[in-house]
Amino acid sequence: MVLETSAPTAKPSVGAYLKANIREYGLLVALVVIMLFFQFVTGGVLFRPVNITNLILQNSFIVIMALGMLLIIVAGHIDLSVGSIVAFTGGLSAVMMVKWGIHYSLVVPLCLVLGGLVGAAQGYWVAYQKIPSFIVTLAGMLVFRGLTYLILQNRPIGPFPKEFQVLSTGFVPDVLWFANPNPAIVTNLFALVAVIVLVGLAVYFGMKDRSNNDKHGTENEPFVFFAIQMAIIGVVAIFLGFQLSTYRGFPNVLIVMALLIALYTFITTRSTIGRRIYAMGGNEKAAKLSGINTERLTFLTFVNMGVLAALAGMIIAARLNSATPKAGVGFELDVIAACFIGGASASGGVGKITGAVIGAFIMGVMNNGMSIMGLGIDYQQLVKGLVLLAAVFFDVYNKNKG
Amino acid sequence: MDKYILEMRGITKTFPGVKALDNVNLKVREGEIHALVGENGAGKSTLMKVLSGVYPAGSYDGDIVFDGSVRQFKDISDSEHLGIIIIHQELALVPLLSIGENIFLGNEVATKGVIDWKETFARTRELLAKVGLKESPATLITDIGVGKQQLVEIAKALSKKVRLLILDEPTASLNETDSAALLHLLMEFRKQGMTSIIISHKLNEIKTVADKITILRDGGTVETLDCHNEDIGEDRIIKGMVGRDMDDRYPPREPKIGSTLLEVKNWNVYHQHHRDRQFLHDVNFTVRAGEVVGIAGLMGAGRTETAMSIFGRSWGHKITGDVLMHGKPVDVSTIQKAIEAGLAYVTEDRKHLGLVLNNNIMHNTTLANLPAVANSGVIDGHREREVATDYRKRLRIRSHSIYQETVNLSGGNQQKVVLSKWLFTNPEILILDEPTRGIDVGAKYEIYSIINQLAAEGKGILMISSEMPELLGTCDRIYVMNEGRIVAELPKGEASQESIMRAIMRSGEKH
Numbered sequence: 001m002v003l004e005t006s007a008p009t010a011k012p013s014v015g016a017y018l019k020a021n022i023r024e025y026g027l028l029v030a031l032v033v034i035m036l037f038f039q040f041v042t043g044g045v046l047f048r049p050v051n052i053t054n055l056i057l058q059n060s061f062i063v064i065m066a067l068g069m070l071l072i073i074v075a076g077h078i079d080l081s082v083g084s085i086v087a088f089t090g091g092l093s094a095v096m097m098v099k100w101g102i103h104y105s106l107v108v109p110l111c112l113v114l115g116g117l118v119g120a121a122q123g124y125w126v127a128y129q130k131i132p133s134f135i136v137t138l139a140g141m142l143v144f145r146g147l148t149y150l151i152l153q154n155r156p157i158g159p160f161p162k163e164f165q166v167l168s169t170g171f172v173p174d175v176l177w178f179a180n181p182n183p184a185i186v187t188n189l190f191a192l193v194a195v196i197v198l199v200g201l202a203v204y205f206g207m208k209d210r211s212n213n214d215k216h217g218t219e220n221e222p223f224v225f226f227a228i229q230m231a232i233i234g235v236v237a238i239f240l241g242f243q244l245s246t247y248r249g250f251p252n253v254l255i256v257m258a259l260l261i262a263l264y265t266f267i268t269t270r271s272t273i274g275r276r277i278y279a280m281g282g283n284e285k286a287a288k289l290s291g292i293n294t295e296r297l298t299f300l301t302f303v304n305m306g307v308l309a310a311l312a313g314m315i316i317a318a319r320l321n322s323a324t325p326k327a328g329v330g331f332e333l334d335v336i337a338a339c340f341i342g343g344a345s346a347s348g349g350v351g352k353i354t355g356a357v358i359g360a361f362i363m364g365v366m367n368n369g370m371s372i373m374g375l376g377i378d379y380q381q382l383v384k385g386l387v388l389l390a391a392v393f394f395d396v397y398n399k400n401k402g
Numbered sequence: 403m404d405k406y407i408l409e410m411r412g413i414t415k416t417f418p419g420v421k422a423l424d425n426v427n428l429k430v431r432e433g434e435i436h437a438l439v440g441e442n443g444a445g446k447s448t449l450m451k452v453l454s455g456v457y458p459a460g461s462y463d464g465d466i467v468f469d470g471s472v473r474q475f476k477d478i479s480d481s482e483h484l485g486i487i488i489i490h491q492e493l494a495l496v497p498l499l500s501i502g503e504n505i506f507l508g509n510e511v512a513t514k515g516v517i518d519w520k521e522t523f524a525r526t527r528e529l530l531a532k533v534g535l536k537e538s539p540a541t542l543i544t545d546i547g548v549g550k551q552q553l554v555e556i557a558k559a560l561s562k563k564v565r566l567l568i569l570d571e572p573t574a575s576l577n578e579t580d581s582a583a584l585l586h587l588l589m590e591f592r593k594q595g596m597t598s599i600i601i602s603h604k605l606n607e608i609k610t611v612a613d614k615i616t617i618l619r620d621g622g623t624v625e626t627l628d629c630h631n632e633d634i635g636e637d638r639i640i641k642g643m644v645g646r647d648m649d650d651r652y653p654p655r656e657p658k659i660g661s662t663l664l665e666v667k668n669w670n671v672y673h674q675h676h677r678d679r680q681f682l683h684d685v686n687f688t689v690r691a692g693e694v695v696g697i698a699g700l701m702g703a704g705r706t707e708t709a710m711s712i713f714g715r716s717w718g719h720k721i722t723g724d725v726l727m728h729g730k731p732v733d734v735s736t737i738q739k740a741i742e743a744g745l746a747y748v749t750e751d752r753k754h755l756g757l758v759l760n761n762n763i764m765h766n767t768t769l770a771n772l773p774a775v776a777n778s779g780v781i782d783g784h785r786e787r788e789v790a791t792d793y794r795k796r797l798r799i800r801s802h803s804i805y806q807e808t809v810n811l812s813g814g815n816q817q818k819v820v821l822s823k824w825l826f827t828n829p830e831i832l833i834l835d836e837p838t839r840g841i842d843v844g845a846k847y848e849i850y851s852i853i854n855q856l857a858a859e860g861k862g863i864l865m866i867s868s869e870m871p872e873l874l875g876t877c878d879r880i881y882v883m884n885e886g887r888i889v890a891e892l893p894k895g896e897a898s899q900e901s902i903m904r905a906i907m908r909s910g911e912k913h
Contacts, residue, residue, distance in 0.1 A: 216784045216787065219803075219805070270780050270781050270783075271776075271779050271780055271781065272772040272773065272776050272779050272780075272781060273779065275765065275769075275772060275781060276769075276772070278758075278761065278765075279758045279761060279765065279769055282758035282759065282760045282761050283754070283757065283758040283759065285754060285755050286754070286755055286756055286757055286758050286769075287758065287769070288716070288737065289713075289716060289737060289747070289749060289755055289756075290737075290769045290770040290823065291714070291737045291738045291740075291741045291770050291827075292769075293736075293738065349758070349760050349761075350760065
């Protein structure tokens with residue numbers, strides 16, 4: 001019996017490639033367009049060094065939590081409690097440092113562990129008792145908000161030791177000050193050099209990866225796309241780096257955020273645990289029958305979320321220099337919205353870290369831009385809601401058409 | 403009986419890049435049972451979607467003549483209005499509503515939006531009597547079996563004054579008894595003058611009921627056979643479907659049987675949900691190296707449950723008994739451990755339990771053995787790609803690349819991806835649960851060839867199947883299960899459809 005063998009792998013055309021990846025490129029283009037729009041309507045305020053710094057400080061914790069939330073959403077769940085965990089861990093850190101006088105170097109890791117325990121407490125019900133995550137984390141949202149009021153006794157606590165505030169408000173010092181050719185313009189040479197080096201490395205490793213793929217016969221994206229993408233990202237990064245270098249350089253949180261983004265991108269794209277989370281979100285029963293311990297995996301995504309929320313909680317507390325019972329109210333919605341704008345699917349199994357990060361920055365730039373324009377919270381909410389709906393509609397439309 | 407109730411003339415339907423139907427002709431006489439056969443992808447479903455208006459008039463070329471005039475259906479309600487009703491393979495019933503509610507869903511017996519329950523149930527009772535279903539109209543769909551659900555679908559069709567009933571694979575998920583009852587019902591309807599079109603892969607059933615058989619191949623009509631004029635054998639139909647003679651549906655094999663690989667002893671399992679009900683009783687069986695062992699039985703006999711309870715206790719509870727590999731007891735208490743012990747289980751439900759449909763072929767292939775393509779938790783992309791490419795080639799998975807999402811593959815190719823996944827775990831025992839369900843003849847042959855090759859490599863194969871000819875054609879030894887017990891063990895020489903059925907019937911009398 002003669003059977004036709006499978007057709008040879010066809011090289012995708014540029015058009016077909018664009019069509020298949022329209023979501024990712026579209027998102028990047030949308031962010032750039034939104035940035036340019038606000039740069040224009042705010043009369044150039046958006047890209048001022050001090051405002052860029054503010055943008056990073058204001059959004060770092062949303063981005064950090066979006067990393068964990070993306071894993072949860074990909075796993076097929078949701079976490080509504082992150083806003084409350086932010087307040088809870090922020091409050092705990094304040095009580096420990098300010099009231100009990102424990103050294104910050106002990107408090108920070110302790111709070112991260114406590115955040116993990118909070119995540120574990122919720123993950124247990126979701127993973128092992130099979131209670132829908134929506135319900136468990138809705139309960140968690142109320143419980144941890146309540147606990148926050150209890151431990152803070154309804155009052156803000158502060159101020160924090162200087163060293164702790166540095167976590168959020170500090171900047172990376174200019175270690176290259178001695179080589180600065182023009183201190184009048186560039187006040188932090190390190191930031192500028194670091195950005196240029198990083199962009200260079202990104203291009204180098206990108207090219208190396210491509211040639212490696214060619215050698216093994218793995219498909220590459222068309223070179224045009226690689227080039228355009230690298231050019232856009234490179235130009236934007238160097239521009240932002242330059243702007244920052246004329247102010248105070250890199251905020252510390254930017255470094256934390258960048259490292260975490262790199263780590264979670266690696267986890268989702270290259271690690272077995274990441275792959276298993278996607279498989280579980282795509283079809284939990286099939287994943288389980290393939291020998292994947294789906295309960296433990298679900299549990300761990302919630303523990304992870306708790307740790308990241310605790311980190312975000314401390315960053316916020318340090319930034320405000322006080323822990324308040326109302327910290328983080330409504331944050332869960334921004335974080336979840338960032339993931340969905342970034343292309344995550346509400347039914348699980350689909351979503352990317354880069355998408356969630358860009359989604360978070362789209363929200364952040366809109367918040368910031370509209371604030372500068374003097375639009376009230378009323379309009380801000382309205383616009384953000386419509387953008388979320390439009391982004392998801394775009395997904396659904398694409399899916400139905402394809 | 404001379405009038406054509408339906409004529410489809412020169413139907414051509416193109417999708418971007420593919421001609422799904424090419425000048426297809428179908429003529430159905432009033433009052434006959436007309437079978438539509440063809441391999442998967444031959445165009446049967448597309449043709450029925452054209453007929454029912456899923457693809458509206460204008461999106462295809464050709465004419466549909468129903469009841470003597472040319473019809474242009476804009477959507478399904480247009481065709482339903484004329485009494486053309488399709489019952490799809492995947493039933494469209496709402497599980498948590500009652501039989502009565504389901505039958506009149508969208509078509510409620512109501513005045514001004516207020517439902518007349520008395521009338522609804524009275525009419526439901528009438529309809530249920532017609533299809534011979536003895537259930538209360540208030541019973542929930544979830545509480546009745548697939549066979550009865552199929553009857554509810556038919557009752558629903560009857561409630562709409564059906565003139566042409568189209569059944570897409572009506573017996574695919576039914577056991578033999580239910581299938582026979584359904585076919586009998588169709589013949590009853592024929593006596594009353596109803597016309598039906600039946601799409602099926604089960605040629606023996608078609609032979610029993612059909613007056614005419616239209617064969618489609620690659621989007622075109624091959625021929626229409628009249629079952630009354632000539633004696634049409636299955637081989638004749640298969641020849642038309644595949645376009646070649648099918649001398650042997652089962653590839654030949656020289657069994658080289660070695661020592662005992664798997665032994666299951668005194669396996670007792672309680673029901674997953676009804677926790678005080680014992681479901682499997684003292685199940686004992688062995689599988690030797692290089693041997694293909696079958697498990698025959700009716701649906702609900704406990705075959706799948708036996709396999710799944712052994713495979714990491716993925717079914718049932720209060721499980722007792724021993725599993726031995728090479729004569730030594732092994733721990734199969736979790737799926738991970740079962741895989742490590744050398745077991746693999748290819749599920750009967752590949753869409754829901756076998757594949758992550760929105761993942762590509764490569765990701766599905768490596769899913770059960772990711773560590774083999776990873777270094778301390780980091781996936782080696784090149785090695786993974788090599789593995790997937792290799793299996794795609796070896797199992798001849800037809801796709802445009804290993805990056806194609808499995809949701810877009812045909813049933814046979816999906817099954818091959820599931821097989822790839824399990825072969826990559828390098829099992830000693832491969833449990834195949836209905837490995838050829840919903841797969842066309844050509845792909846079935848390929849699956850059998852793969853089974854033979856694995857046996858030749860010295861693996862033990864345990865094959866569960868509801869198609870007895872398949873078991874008889876491929877197995878060296880067949881166990882017969884009934885009501886949670888193994889009731890017979892038949893070596894190849896003694897096994898026949900009759901001996902299997904006899905074993906089932908006899909055991910039924912005992913209990």
